[in-house]
Amino acid sequence: MCQSCMQHGDGGKWYLNTSNYALKMYKLRQKEVQRKGAEANPQTMAEDLIREAIEARVLDPANFPVIKKRAEQLSLAVHFGQVVTLQEVQAIMDIAWPIARMTCACRRQVRGLKDSENFYCLGLGVGMYKWERWPETYRGGVDFLTPQEAKEWLAEMNKKGLVHTFWTFGTPYIGGICNCEYPVCLGIRNRLDYNINILRKGEYYAVVNTALCSGCGRCLERCQFGAVKMEVSQSKANIDAMKCFGCGLCQTTCKNGAITLVDRNTSPAMAGVW
Amino acid sequence: MIVPVINIDREKCTAPLNCAICLKACPQAVFKAKPARVYKFRETPEEEYILTAPYWPSCTGCQECVKRCPTGAITISYREVPTSGGENGNG
Numbered sequence: 001m002c003q004s005c006m007q008h009g010d011g012g013k014w015y016l017n018t019s020n021y022a023l024k025m026y027k028l029r030q031k032e033v034q035r036k037g038a039e040a041n042p043q044t045m046a047e048d049l050i051r052e053a054i055e056a057r058v059l060d061p062a063n064f065p066v067i068k069k070r071a072e073q074l075s076l077a078v079h080f081g082q083v084v085t086l087q088e089v090q091a092i093m094d095i096a097w098p099i100a101r102m103t104c105a106c107r108r109q110v111r112g113l114k115d116s117e118n119f120y121c122l123g124l125g126v127g128m129y130k131w132e133r134w135p136e137t138y139r140g141g142v143d144f145l146t147p148q149e150a151k152e153w154l155a156e157m158n159k160k161g162l163v164h165t166f167w168t169f170g171t172p173y174i175g176g177i178c179n180c181e182y183p184v185c186l187g188i189r190n191r192l193d194y195n196i197n198i199l200r201k202g203e204y205y206a207v208v209n210t211a212l213c214s215g216c217g218r219c220l221e222r223c224q225f226g227a228v229k230m231e232v233s234q235s236k237a238n239i240d241a242m243k244c245f246g247c248g249l250c251q252t253t254c255k256n257g258a259i260t261l262v263d264r265n266t267s268p269a270m271a272g273v274w
Numbered sequence: 275m276i277v278p279v280i281n282i283d284r285e286k287c288t289a290p291l292n293c294a295i296c297l298k299a300c301p302q303a304v305f306k307a308k309p310a311r312v313y314k315f316r317e318t319p320e321e322e323y324i325l326t327a328p329y330w331p332s333c334t335g336c337q338e339c340v341k342r343c344p345t346g347a348i349t350i351s352y353r354e355v356p357t358s359g360g361e362n363g364n365g
Binding site for chain 2: 051054055057058059108109110111112113132133134135136137139183184189193194
């Protein structure tokens with residue numbers, strides 16, 4: 001079980017624990033952020049440290065592990081993410097309120113996407129009632145959704161091939177959901193290219209049942225993490241469990257039901273791999 | 275080890291969010307356009323967005339950004355840095 005589940009889980013998965021979406025948690029979080037002297041957006045609090053780590057990886061490799069650790073620890077405290085499956089993110093829609101569809105800051109900044117084409121994220125919780133105070137964060141405005149509308153929209157995002165992630169805004173308060181992809185999602189980018197872990201793997205990893213796999217290859221292009229490949233000599237999909245983030249995009253596209261998501265905690269080798 | 279140095283002339287690059295040509299052109303997604311400041315009650319005006327290149331270690335030197343920039347604000351040069359013996363990201 002990961003540290004977050006132990007500290008904030010209340011006996012289960014911490015991101016399905018309703019207290020982490022509650023008003024009380026949000027208020028506590030606000031005081032904390034102000035105490036740290038930052039009126040800032042938690043999304044940018046760790047930015048400088050992360051940038052330092054990126055540069056250190058190439059320019060100062062001896063110190064990279066130390067800087068990386070500091071960047072990760074700050075992120076863990078203020079703003080980090082975790083991958084969840086479609087089912088889990090839909091379950092979150094029944095716990096969080098209100099739910100507001102908003103534009104994606106990563107895509108705006110990395111690809112300059114116009115607001116009208118950039119509604120890929122969800123803002124969760126009571127903080128959303130104050131969205132008008134921060135038009136920059138909510139560029140393009142917001143659409144408040146019912147849980148049912150949100151679940152349907154998330155299913156569409158899954159169909160498109162985007163990874164569902166949730167993000168803390170003052171851990172353990174979970175304030176946002178994104179539908180991510182490489183390289184625009186800075187969480188996935190920092191992790192895959194620079195080994196800076198601000199996006200945790202999900203609770204599952206994908207396994208192929210080779211008896212059912214037809215070798216059609218549909219799953220290959222779904223993986224944003226490079227974990228799925230075609231093993232040519234077997235004509236079967238091969239999934240590297242160590243690279244797998246458990247997003248389930250391969251599973252949701254498989255027409256033969258050949259892919260299952262296995263709980264990470266069932267294997268000692270996989271349990272601590274975040 | 276040779277590393278790229280991406281130089282952005284901010285006199286020439288004035289409204290990166292409007293333009294976004296290099297942001298879309300770069301296959302390695304090196305660039306990021308960030309708001310210089312986040313204001314309460316209003317959006318950051320587009321002229322207050324700044325172009326940065328935080329993922330410069332991922333630059334392959336393809337020069338698409340240099341070629342496509344309408345104002346010629348981007349130049350790429352190279353410099354030598356000590357080669358590491360240990361963990362090395364892009365060498």
